[in-house]
Amino acid sequence: MTRMVNCIVLGREAEGLERLTYPGDLGKRxxxxxxxxxxxxxxxxxxxxxxxxxxxxxxPKDRKFLEEEMDKFFFGTGATKIDNYKPV
Structure with missing residues (x-):
């Protein structure tokens, strides 16, 4: 049976993750x-x-930066905008 969550990003109920994808309290959230x-x-x-x-x-410094960005992406102000980034 599929696990459903009220997704904080999508703002609606959607299929949840099958397992923890990140360690610690952030991973649990x-x-x-x-x-x-x-x-x-x-x-x-x-x-x-x-x-x-x-x-x-x-x-370690880069991992910390990525963890902070992940927290912002899911629970804060959203994704960081990268200057001059143009998707291919």
């Missing part, structure tokens, strides 16, 4: 309130951030 569709939106945004800012997920 995401699991409880973010849909699969919204998680995919975050993954696209995260890829843009990694590429545009040349981040390395193994660098």
């Amino acid at each position: 995401i699991y409880e309130t973010v849909s699969k569709e919204a998680w995919q939106q975050w993954l696209r945004q995260q890829t843009i951030l990694i590429n545009e800012y040349r981040l390395s997920p193994i660098n």
Whole structure:
């Protein structure tokens, strides 16, 4: 049976994540309130951030930045706008 959540990003009920996708309290909040569709939106945004800012997920400073951006994306002001970014 599909798990449904009231998605904080989409503003409607949608299919929830199948498992925790991130550790800790932030991961629990995401699991409880973010849909699969919204998680995919975050993954696209995260890829843009990694590429545009040349981040390395193994660098602790970059990981902290991505975690802060994830928190803003889901529970704060939304995605960070990147100057001069033009999707291909």
